[in-house]
Every structure is written in structure tokens, then in C-alpha cells.
Amino acid sequence: MESSPPQICEGLQHMSESMFVGLCEIVGTSQQVAIRRETIDIGEMVDRRVKRYDGIIQMMSGSMREGFRLEGSDVDWMYWPNSRRVIMDMSHSEYYNTANTVLILSDSSESPPGFTLLQLLTRRMNRDIHLALVRMNDRVYISSSIHRQLTCSSFFLNSTVHGPCGSGVIGGLEYDTAHCFVCDFWPLSASSWIDRCHSWPDPEVVDDIVRNGCHFVAIGHPLGPHANEEWRISFSRAEYKLVYSMNHCQLLIYGLLKIFLKEVINQQSEETNKLLCSYHMKTTVFWAIQQNTLPYLCPQNLLAGFWVCFKLLLKWVYKGICPNFFIPQNNMFLTKVNGSAQNRLFLQLHELYKKGLACLLQSSSIRSYIIDVLYNPRLSICTDESMIRSEVDYDVENVAQSIICSFNHGDISQTSKAIHTIEQFVESPMTHHQVVPIQKLAITILQRTPFLLQKMNNDTGVNKQMYIADKLSCHMLKLAAKFGYVSNMLYIAMYYYKTLRYREALSVMKMTKVKLAQPYLMHETHVHRERYTEAVGGQPWSSKIRQAVAVNIILINEFCYINELIPEQQSALQNKSHKLVIPVFVMLHFLEFLCYRHIDTALSLAALDELQVLVHHDQGRYVCDISRDISWEILGICQQMTGNLQAALYSYKQSLDTQYPLHQIHTSTQRRIQDIVQSTQHQYIEDLPLD
Structure with a gap:
């Protein structure tokens, strides 16, 4: 099992280049991935800065957060109450105002590595915590199993329990929502990870990860002494920051492993298709990079990197040990990959190993990129990302991701905080990928604030205030239309209709109709590529969206629009x-x-x-x-x-x-x-x- 990567043709380097191009088309180029990440990062950053202390914080996690948009992937969300904090030691309580913060103590003295009990220290609580409390050894703990049942459908109705999450499907997209607790401290059981970080990741990344602590999700170890009460330590935030620190070829290898798992490994038999998961693939890449077995990668040695990871996975299955990247004592194969199931899985993986890189031919998504080279070994392959994706592709990506980045808060103080946050962002150096979501957020606030002001002034009924607010509202809506999408003009029409100015509304719609009728219009992600390029190609994004891009109209249900x-x-x-x-x-x-x-x-x-x-x-x-x-x-x-x-x-x-x-x-x-x-x-x- 220590042999060098086998060759299925003389041009292994050539095949790696072809695979690089294919994976960029499936996974995305580095620029597409950056657009996805920056959009989510900025949206969450603004959301956290304006959130009330007693509010609920949300964080996207999993592959969507990491920058993947693979077909069939689900979206993972983590939610936690901002005013409840887990501490690792009683001395940590001095950092919090206990008048407005519920403190919870992590007690891992009787739990397997990576798991803990959560002891409630303060009396202040809401109904969900109160109903989930259990008493053990004269102490009060939060039961993970009861809490999971209580919060399963907190954010989406009719969700079903799946691991620590509530799961379901919305519009064909599967989701997992985990209602968890946050801890501002790095767990002692993961301190060895800090000591291992000599070559990867960089010290700045390590410091950032440790400074941001961890989370606790509602599931216990099935073999632990308190399986129904225990909570699992989650490193989701640390994981996406580690993925961010990968170079693009390392990310593509991770993507290739995810595809290989879904389309090859999990197709071997029904007996073994649930034993491995995407998290095992991620862990494999993390260990391979940190152990310097995945050195600097480029398109020419991408398949060699894949083979290194596949061999490591095969070795783990053989031994029945998959060490958690942060807490190696936590063997993630302990409950599933053992006994006869482990043996069957190893034999299947070993059969794939004996085929060499030809095993990739079993993947429907990537087979063609190998066959092209096999039948035409002299095929010229360009690995320049700018040639793989066009300007239109990146514009479509911007539109698709801007839908994710939104501002949903419904009072004037939070809106003011959001505006101040955006101002601070604008005054600091920004990348091109940061400008787009910031512009989207600013436009969103401009077009929603008038309906908030109208709600406030309708409640007061003071004519002078209503007149001033109306003038300000019209100005904001026109600014949003000036710098936003073609479709933003309809918010002006909605406001005119709501304020009984029907002719003014129709005048706006008449202009909007002309723009929406243009053959080069990009509507959501639908576009006639040639006409769009001919009309607005090469122009700044800010010019394109007000001339040639329309998106759906979003009405926040806390406001009355119509x-x-x-x-x-x-x-x-x-x-x-x-x-x-x-x-x-x-x-x-x-x-x-x-x-x-x-x-x-x-x-x-x-x-x-x-x-x-x-x-x-x-x-x-x-x-x-x-x-x-x-x-x-x-x-x-x-x-x-x-x-x-x-x-x-x-x-x-x-x-x-x-x-x-x-x-x-x-x-x-x-x-x-x-x-x-x-x-x-x-x-x-x-x-x-x-x-």
C-alpha cells in the first residue's frame, strides 16, 4: 500500500490537468469559490453586529459554507442563543455579566473524548431549556436528547430529527438545522491540535480559530455512560476556516473525494453505503495536508494528491480508526466501521485501490475528463481559470449568491447599526468579492427602510413626521433603484401604490417594463449569454445590474408592502x-x-x-x-x-x-x-x- 500513484496511461500529468479543468467546472474556480464565501461571510458579519444580545445567532456550516455547490448537497445551519454561554472552567464566569447571560459549565469528566455534559449554572432560562433539564448527582444538566426534540422544528416546521439536527426539504433543497450552544474558549481536550500546527495552517489562522472557541451540538456518544444527556463538541467554525486556508488544488482534491464517495464508494453495496460520510473525507484531507503528504499542489499533480488521501482512508478503514482532526482520541469509526461491516468496506475499497486511478472511471461526473485524455493523449489542455469560466459565469454566480446575502431585521435601531457597519466596511480596504455583497446589503436596507418608516409613522399619526418620512423614503427608494437591479424600481411602484399615488406607480412600471423587455436581460440566473455580453460585457458590476439584471421581489413579512x-x-x-x-x-x-x-x-x-x-x-x-x-x-x-x-x-x-x-x-x-x-x-x- 506504499506504492506510488499508478498510471492508467503515460500522461498522468496530462490527466491531472484534465481533471483540474473538470473539477473547476463541477466545484468552481477559485474566483467562484471566493464569491460564495465572501457573500456568506459578510452577511453573517453584519447580522451578528446588529443582533440584540438576547437574539439568536445563525451560522451556515458544511459544504455550502466552504464554497461548494455540488448537485444534491444539503445546506447546514447552526443556531445558538447569544445570551447563553458555555464555559470550560468556573473561573471563566468572571468574563460575563450574569445578570443577562445564562452560564453553562462543560463537564467532560465522565464522557468519551469529544463529548461532554452541560451543567446549568444560572437559574435564568427559557421554556426550551427548562423542559430539557435533568438532575444527576444533585446537579442540573441539559439533556441533549430532550433539547433536540424540543428544538427540531424551531426554524422550519415539520423537520425530523437527524443526528443532532432537524432535517427536511425546502424547494428541493435538503437542510439540516442544529440548535446548539456556543463557547468562547478552546476546549482543553483539543489543545494538542494547537501544538501540531507547525506547517499548516498559518499561525494567524490558528490564533483566529482558537480565539473563536467552539460549539456544542445536541447528540451524545452512543457508547457513552450518558448518551441521552451528552453533547458533542463541534468545530464547524474551525473547519470552514481550515478549508478557507487550503489552496485551490487542495480544495479540488477535497471536492474529488466527496464526488468519489457519492458516485463510487457508496455505490458498491447497500451494506456499506452508509458507513463513510463527507466528514470523513474532509478529515482525510486535513490530516494529509498537516502531515505534509499533500505538499504544494498544482494542476499537474492533482491526481497524485487524490491518491495520497485515498491510501490514508484505506489505511484507516483497515485499522478501524479515523482520528478526529482536533481530538485524535475521538475515533469516528468506533460505532459504525467495525466488525464484519469494516471488513466488507475494506475489501471493497481495496478492490478499487487495485484498479489504480482507473477506479475514477466509475464516477459519472468525472469519467469524461479521463476518457478525453485516454483517447487523445496529445490533447492540449489549458488550466488557466480565466479560460475555464467566462465573465457571464461570474456575473451569474454573483446574482445567485446575492440572494443568500440579505438583511431581515425589522426595527430602526438594528437598521441603523447595519448602516453603520456597512459604512465601516466601505471605509476599509475591500476586495472585489466583498464589494458586491456589501452593495447588495446597502441596497436592501435602502429599499426596506421606507416600509419600516411608514409602519412607524402610521402608528404615531403625526402629519409632519409622515411628510418628512415620505420625502426621505422616496429618496432612499430612488437611490436603491439607481444603484441596484432593474427590478428594484418595483419597490418604488409598491411604495407609490401603498401611498395611493397610482399614476406615479404606473409611470415607474412603464419605465421598468421597457428595461425588463430587453433581450439581454439576466433574470435571476437565466440569460442569453451572447446578447448579455454584447450589451454590458466589460462594464463594472454596478453598471450591469442597473441595466441588465433583474431578481425576484422579496417582501419581509414583518412589514406591510401591499x-x-x-x-x-x-x-x-x-x-x-x-x-x-x-x-x-x-x-x-x-x-x-x-x-x-x-x-x-x-x-x-x-x-x-x-x-x-x-x-x-x-x-x-x-x-x-x-x-x-x-x-x-x-x-x-x-x-x-x-x-x-x-x-x-x-x-x-x-x-x-x-x-x-x-x-x-x-x-x-x-x-x-x-x-x-x-x-x-x-x-x-x-x-x-x-x-
């Missing part, structure tokens, strides 16, 4: 959904219909006809599948307003029965259906002839 959608927003909030994502063309026709009802009935009906054609016949170009529930709902609202109750009933039933319930508006849909049915029955009784 009175006719209040029931839908209330229904969504009741079901823990905090925003409506409305296709831009659906919103355009909806607003036209609403405004023309006060000016010209014929034009109002014409707008309704356009909306009906769009919702009934669009094949995913302008109305994506996950937005069809709200699109059918809006069509039904318009039809009901015109008195076409049968058509409205059909639309509501489409929204309720045949579409994915992304927006959780079913309560309002059912109520609207009930209103129509009762209205029809009442009318029927009224029309009965009198004897």
Missing part, C-alpha cells in the same frame, strides 16, 4: 416563514392590475390577462417552481377582486394542492377558499325564488 397581501404575510409568519419571494414579472402585472383598477378598468383587466397567461403557461423561465404557490395565490386574489370567483377558486386550489408550499401561506389560502365558498352559498340562497 395591503392585499397582508393575509399571506400573516399566514407565513404564523408558520415561521419570514419572507415572500415573488417573481418580478408576477409582481409587475400584479401592481399594474391594482393601480389600473383606480384609473382604467379595461387596462386593469388587460394586466390581469397578462398575469394569467404568465402563471398558467410559464415553463420555469420567469416563474420558478418554488415560487408558484405565491404566484397562483396572487392570480387568485386578482380574479377574486374582479368577481371571477370560479377562476379564483381554481387558482387558490392550484396554490394549495399542486405547488410546493415554500412560503407557508396555506392558512390564508384556505381562508380565501372558505370565503368564496360561503359567498357562493349565500348568493345561491339569496337567488332562490320566493314561494
Whole structure:
């Protein structure tokens, strides 16, 4: 097993170059990965700075956070209460104000490596903690199993328990949400990791990781003495920072291992396809880099690096030991990869090993990149990333990632904090990849604040304040449109409609329609590449988005944008959904219909006809599948307003029965259906002839 990487052709270097290109197309180039990471990092940074001390902090983790966008991957979120802190020693309590902080002590004296009990030290608590408390040895602990059950559906309804997480599917995307606790201190059991970091990662990365501590997720060791009460130490934050510190070829090897696991290893047999997971692949790469068996990598030796990792994995399976990267005493194979299952898995991996790099031919995703070289060994391969991805690809990436980076806070103090945070960012040196999400956040705040101000001033009812706020609101919305997407103009139209300025709203929509009709328009990630490049190629991103990019309209459900959608927003909030994502063309026709009802009935009906054609016949170009529930709902609202109750009933039933319930508006849909049915029955009784 110590042989050098086998060759399936003379041009191993050539094949590595081909694999580099293929993985850049599947995983992403270094620039694409940077865009993804910076977008998430900045969004979370702003969110944490404006969050109240008693709020819930969220962090994306897993492969999405690391920069991957592999087909079929899930998205992982970690949530923790900001005002509850785990300490490693009683002396750490002096760093906290116990008047507003719940302190929890980590007690790992009786737990296996990597696990601990969490002892509640202070009485201040909420219902979730109170119900999860258990008493052992005259001390009060938080039970991980009870806490997991209580918080499983805290963020998405109808989630099911999966490990320490609540799991489910939204719009075809699988998610895992872990409700955990945070600790500002590095665990003593992981101190050996600091001592091992001589060559990798850099000291600055090590210091940053240690300074940010760790988390505790709600799952115990199945063989531990208190499996239902124990919590696992999570190094998710440290892990994504380690992945960030990889060079791009090392990242691609990690990506190749993830693909190889899914498409080759896990296809060997049903008996063994659940024994290994992506986390084992990550751990393999971490150890290989730190042990200097993955030196500086380049496209020419990428496959050699893969083979090093595969041999290490094979060695671990043979021994039945997979040492956790931070706490090596924690053997991650202990409960699954043992006995007969371990033996079967080793034999399968060894058969793949004997095939050499030819085993990669079993992967459907990467097979073609090997075959191309096998059949044409003199094929010229360019590994310049700028030739692998075009300008349009990076623009599409920016649009796709900007959807993730949003600002959802609903009061003026948090908005002010966010603006101040963005100002600080702008005044400091920024990379190109940082500018885009910062611009997106600034525009988002500009277009949401007017609706917040209107809510505040409607509550006070002071005319002078309302006049000043209106002037300021119009100015902010115009600024957002000036520097934002083409579709941002519709927020101006919404504001005009809400303030009864129907003609002004229609004037804005008329200009918007012209821009949305351009053949080079990038709508979400749909674009005619040649026309787009011809129209705006080479221009700064800020110029492109206001000329040629449109995105869906996002309504935060804590604000009122359009009175006719209040029931839908209330229904969504009741079901823990905090925003409506409305296709831009659906919103355009909806607003036209609403405004023309006060000016010209014929034009109002014409707008309704356009909306009906769009919702009934669009094949995913302008109305994506996950937005069809709200699109059918809006069509039904318009039809009901015109008195076409049968058509409205059909639309509501489409929204309720045949579409994915992304927006959780079913309560309002059912109520609207009930209103129509009762209205029809009442009318029927009224029309009965009198004897």
C-alpha cells in the first residue's frame, strides 16, 4: 500500500490537468469559490453586529459554507442563543455579566473524548431549556436528547430529527438545522491540535480559530455512560476556516473525494453505503495536508494528491480508526466501521485501490475528463481559470449568491447599526468579492427602510413626521433603484401604490417594463449569454445590474408592502416563514392590475390577462417552481377582486394542492377558499325564488 500513484496511461500529468479543468467546472474556480464565501461571510458579519444580545445567532456550516455547490448537497445551519454561554472552567464566569447571560459549565469528566455534559449554572432560562433539564448527582444538566426534540422544528416546521439536527426539504433543497450552544474558549481536550500546527495552517489562522472557541451540538456518544444527556463538541467554525486556508488544488482534491464517495464508494453495496460520510473525507484531507503528504499542489499533480488521501482512508478503514482532526482520541469509526461491516468496506475499497486511478472511471461526473485524455493523449489542455469560466459565469454566480446575502431585521435601531457597519466596511480596504455583497446589503436596507418608516409613522399619526418620512423614503427608494437591479424600481411602484399615488406607480412600471423587455436581460440566473455580453460585457458590476439584471421581489413579512397581501404575510409568519419571494414579472402585472383598477378598468383587466397567461403557461423561465404557490395565490386574489370567483377558486386550489408550499401561506389560502365558498352559498340562497 506504499506504492506510488499508478498510471492508467503515460500522461498522468496530462490527466491531472484534465481533471483540474473538470473539477473547476463541477466545484468552481477559485474566483467562484471566493464569491460564495465572501457573500456568506459578510452577511453573517453584519447580522451578528446588529443582533440584540438576547437574539439568536445563525451560522451556515458544511459544504455550502466552504464554497461548494455540488448537485444534491444539503445546506447546514447552526443556531445558538447569544445570551447563553458555555464555559470550560468556573473561573471563566468572571468574563460575563450574569445578570443577562445564562452560564453553562462543560463537564467532560465522565464522557468519551469529544463529548461532554452541560451543567446549568444560572437559574435564568427559557421554556426550551427548562423542559430539557435533568438532575444527576444533585446537579442540573441539559439533556441533549430532550433539547433536540424540543428544538427540531424551531426554524422550519415539520423537520425530523437527524443526528443532532432537524432535517427536511425546502424547494428541493435538503437542510439540516442544529440548535446548539456556543463557547468562547478552546476546549482543553483539543489543545494538542494547537501544538501540531507547525506547517499548516498559518499561525494567524490558528490564533483566529482558537480565539473563536467552539460549539456544542445536541447528540451524545452512543457508547457513552450518558448518551441521552451528552453533547458533542463541534468545530464547524474551525473547519470552514481550515478549508478557507487550503489552496485551490487542495480544495479540488477535497471536492474529488466527496464526488468519489457519492458516485463510487457508496455505490458498491447497500451494506456499506452508509458507513463513510463527507466528514470523513474532509478529515482525510486535513490530516494529509498537516502531515505534509499533500505538499504544494498544482494542476499537474492533482491526481497524485487524490491518491495520497485515498491510501490514508484505506489505511484507516483497515485499522478501524479515523482520528478526529482536533481530538485524535475521538475515533469516528468506533460505532459504525467495525466488525464484519469494516471488513466488507475494506475489501471493497481495496478492490478499487487495485484498479489504480482507473477506479475514477466509475464516477459519472468525472469519467469524461479521463476518457478525453485516454483517447487523445496529445490533447492540449489549458488550466488557466480565466479560460475555464467566462465573465457571464461570474456575473451569474454573483446574482445567485446575492440572494443568500440579505438583511431581515425589522426595527430602526438594528437598521441603523447595519448602516453603520456597512459604512465601516466601505471605509476599509475591500476586495472585489466583498464589494458586491456589501452593495447588495446597502441596497436592501435602502429599499426596506421606507416600509419600516411608514409602519412607524402610521402608528404615531403625526402629519409632519409622515411628510418628512415620505420625502426621505422616496429618496432612499430612488437611490436603491439607481444603484441596484432593474427590478428594484418595483419597490418604488409598491411604495407609490401603498401611498395611493397610482399614476406615479404606473409611470415607474412603464419605465421598468421597457428595461425588463430587453433581450439581454439576466433574470435571476437565466440569460442569453451572447446578447448579455454584447450589451454590458466589460462594464463594472454596478453598471450591469442597473441595466441588465433583474431578481425576484422579496417582501419581509414583518412589514406591510401591499395591503392585499397582508393575509399571506400573516399566514407565513404564523408558520415561521419570514419572507415572500415573488417573481418580478408576477409582481409587475400584479401592481399594474391594482393601480389600473383606480384609473382604467379595461387596462386593469388587460394586466390581469397578462398575469394569467404568465402563471398558467410559464415553463420555469420567469416563474420558478418554488415560487408558484405565491404566484397562483396572487392570480387568485386578482380574479377574486374582479368577481371571477370560479377562476379564483381554481387558482387558490392550484396554490394549495399542486405547488410546493415554500412560503407557508396555506392558512390564508384556505381562508380565501372558505370565503368564496360561503359567498357562493349565500348568493345561491339569496337567488332562490320566493314561494
